[in-house]
Amino acid sequence: MGADALKGKTIVITGANSGIGLVAAASLAGMGGHIVLACRRQEAAEQAMREIRQSCANASLEFVPLDLASLDSVRSAAQQINMRHDRIDVLINNAGIANVRREQSEDGFEMTFAVNHLGPFLLTNLLLPSLKLGRGRIINVASGAHKAGKMHWQDLQLQKRYFVITAYAQSKLANILFTRALAKRCAGMSIHVNCLHPGGVATNIWPDGNWFQRCFSALLKRFLITPEEGARTTIWLASGEAGGRATGKYFVRCRERAPSSAASDDAAAEKLWALSEQLTGLTSR
Ligand SMILES: NC(=O)c1ccc[n+]([C@@H]2O[C@H](COP(=O)([O-])OP(=O)(O)OC[C@H]3O[C@@H](n4cnc5c(N)ncnc54)[C@H](OP(=O)(O)O)[C@@H]3O)[C@@H](O)[C@H]2O)c1
Known part of the structure; x- marks a missing residue:
């Protein structure tokens, strides 16, 4: 893609x-898009902007504070973005965590579910009017780990039994169910909604708390793909033609793939949508 391919496009990336x-x-940014970096730490976002400008001196970049673990922060980030931009062309719900220990968000939700699902659910819904004006694209970074997951409807916050893989897989399954339910709602708005598995990627998401976890992650990273390879499907959906054509789909290595049967369950997608509306207070607006 050329340096001007995304000129005039506003792209929000968490x-x-x-x-x-x-x-x-x-x-x-290298394709000319205006990038809104929605990040929880200002210093980290500023460092990232410096790095991006090293390879693309005239990159058009902007920072918006966003902590997905706080519904107040999500509402305030959405308000700032909506105030500064009439139109959003692409929203990439990329931020994610895999917590080894159970923690709670300030709103009282299990942290992985809060950051990986509830925060992006609320953010997306609050940005929908601007995305509609941009006939935009929404890209949810899910994971192949969803295949190991199920929705624990009786204990969604995993209060009874917590394990990192259980929490992460449930949240990534939620990403795909959300994509399905949202795509249906967006069909009449010319907004395209898709999700993807980036591959096993050597990034900071892998646990590095204690000595054992650090050794495990270091060993594992030798077999993982680079962030550059891992970002390919996201970039392709954001900038290529397929991302403006497909909707409600799951992609791996720039190819449409069938997710698990649990992730293709429309009744579960609707149940999660209704619950997420309640938990985020979206219904009472
Ligand atoms: N790496 C893999 O093998 C892999 C495989 C499948 C799917 N994925 C998915 O890919 C996505 C990107 O992950 P990554 O591998 O690039 O990991 P990463 O390097 O750890 O990046 C995760 C990003 O999410 C941000 N984040 C974490 N908690 C947040 C919060 N409360 N509010 C706002 N932002 C928050 C992090 O910010 P800080 O820097 O401040 O922590 C960081 O910028 C995730 O959704 C992940 O589930 C990754």
């Missing part, structure tokens, strides 16, 4: 200061 998000931000 978690754009690290890993896959940083590579995608740099690449899309």
Whole structure:
């Protein structure tokens, strides 16, 4: 793609200061897009902007503070973005975590579910009017780990039994169910909604708390792909033709793939949507 391919386009990327998000931000900025880096740490976002400008001196970049673990922060980020931009062309829900220990968000939700699903759910819904004006694209960075997951409807916040893979896989399954339900709602608005698995990528998401985790992650990273390779499908959906054609689909290595049967369950997608509306307070607006 040429340096002007995305000129005039506004692209919001969550978690754009690290890993896959940083590579995608740099690449899309290099195509002329205006990038809104929605990140929780200002210093990290500023460092990322310096790095992007090293390879693309005239990159058009902007920072918006966003902590997906706080619904107040999500509302305030959405308000800032909507105030500064009439139109959004692409929203990339990229930020994500995999917490080894169970933690709670300030709103009282299990942290992985809050950051990976509830925060992006609310942010997306609050940005929908601007995305509609841009006939935009929404890209949810899910994971192949969704195949190991199920929705724990009786204990969604995993209060009874917590394990990092259980929490992460449930949240990534939620990303795909959200994509499905949202694509249906966006069909009449010319907004295209898709999700993807980036591959196993050597980034900061892998646990590095204690000595054992650091050794495990270091060993594992030798077998993982680079963030540059991992960002390819995100960049392709954001900038290529397919991302403006397909909707409600799941992609791996720039190819449409069938997700698990649990992720193709429309009743579950609707149940999650209704619950997420309640939990984020979207219904009471
Ligand atoms: N790496 C893989 O193998 C892999 C595989 C499948 C799917 N994915 C998905 O790819 C996406 C990107 O992850 P990555 O691998 O690039 O990991 P990463 O390098 O750790 O990047 C994650 C980003 O999310 C941000 N983030 C974390 N908590 C946040 C919060 N509360 N509010 C706002 N932003 C927050 C991080 O910010 P800080 O720098 O401030 O922590 C960071 O910018 C995630 O959704 C992940 O689930 C990754």
